[in-house]
Amino acid sequence: MGIAEWRVRWKTSNLTPGTKGKFVLTANSAVSGRPIAELVNHEGPGEGTGYVNDDPRQYYFVVDSKDLDWTFTAEVSIVTGGR
DSSP states (O other): OOEEEEEEEEEEEOOOTTOOOEEEEEEEETTTOOEEEEEEEEOSSEEEEEEEEEOSOOEEEEEEEESSEEEEEEEEEEEOOOO
């Protein structure tokens, strides 16, 4: 079985005046529902890239955000080879 490498690009903007803003992005297993990785934990406006390596499987993302606009894009590549 190969390894899945995720790259997630994210951006937050439009902070509500007088607040800190919060953006947390987690990748969860679509089978068990358990969190696989916290990809982003950021306060205020910003942008960046998060990475995670894991076995190939179905995922879903959970966003916990307050007082910010946000976007993210997830990209996955499968690296072949056994473990």
